[in-house]
Amino acid sequence: MEDQKQPNGIPTEEDLALIHRYTRAQLAAQEVYVFQTVLCDNEIDRDGEQFPLASLQTLAELFPGKTGLFDHSGKSGDQVMRIYAAAVELQPERLNSAGEPYAALTGKVYLLRTEENAALIREIEGGIKKEVSVSCAVRRVRCSVCGETLRSCGHRKGESYEGRRCWAILEEPTDAYEFSFVAIPAQPGAGVIKRKKGRGGADAARLAELERLAEDGRAYRAELLAKTLRAGGAALPELDRDLLEGMCAHLEARQLAQLRETLETCAAKSLPLRPQLNARGPQGEYDGYRF
Numbered sequence: 001m002e003d004q005k006q007p008n009g010i011p012t013e014e015d016l017a018l019i020h021r022y023t024r025a026q027l028a029a030q031e032v033y034v035f036q037t038v039l040c041d042n043e044i045d046r047d048g049e050q051f052p053l054a055s056l057q058t059l060a061e062l063f064p065g066k067t068g069l070f071d072h073s074g075k076s077g078d079q080v081m082r083i084y085a086a087a088v089e090l091q092p093e094r095l096n097s098a099g100e101p102y103a104a105l106t107g108k109v110y111l112l113r114t115e116e117n118a119a120l121i122r123e124i125e126g127g128i129k130k131e132v133s134v135s136c137a138v139r140r141v142r143c144s145v146c147g148e149t150l151r152s153c154g155h156r157k158g159e160s161y162e163g164r165r166c167w168a169i170l171e172e173p174t175d176a177y178e179f180s181f182v183a184i185p186a187q188p189g190a191g192v193i194k195r196k197k198g199r200g201g202a203d204a205a206r207l208a209e210l211e212r213l214a215e216d217g218r219a220y221r222a223e224l225l226a227k228t229l230r231a232g233g234a235a236l237p238e239l240d241r242d243l244l245e246g247m248c249a250h251l252e253a254r255q256l257a258q259l260r261e262t263l264e265t266c267a268a269k270s271l272p273l274r275p276q277l278n279a280r281g282p283q284g285e286y287d288g289y290r291f
Ligand SMILES: [Zn+2]
Pocket: 143, 144, 145, 146, 147, 148, 150, 153, 154, 155
């Protein structure tokens, strides 16, 4: 990366001390790869949104410890990096589109020099993975034209009003979630940065919704597993329950449902007919294999 200070990505002792705040094990310098990157800046981006300097300063406090995603496969969950320090760097001689001195939030990032990360490290070193997107929540979104809350004032991002451009000023960040490398640079002015951000309330609600869904998912899976084990016991009484449970642990919910269905079909074939009364489970669902 152009901002990289450490040669060859080797952390200094100072870096290591900061990194160790986030690791369980004490790592040797050669086990870690570090680089520095611009996370976001105070330029108005392509979406007509801008972080003022104060927001960048708050984000500098919120980002350390947050993970970075390397979305190579298009699947999420590749959390391979972590920010161990962040700071706002001012370039007073350079002005942004709003006429303010340019400021950028830079993050120092570490990842482990594992076999899985080797390709990513090569891409970072080669300057390929430079585009960064950050995800955070802000409490207030203010209109650049009138200073009021953007959605209530009637002005629209990207429009001009008597020669004054309207953009969204993202104020009072409340949380920083993650950053990720993205493939397409979206902010030609700043070169390499694209942001995606949540809005305070809406984002918190979305997170709560996701947590609720995850909770539902866990409950659904537990119920599905119980039914599969029950069906397994009925269909294949010789099959060890722990063995079946161990096998189920590796299945996706969809596969588990399929297995349950198959076992239930087998069980139904091997079981004598039961009175209708017993054919319904506690939830009114067909469940002929209760014992
Ligand atoms: Zn306005």
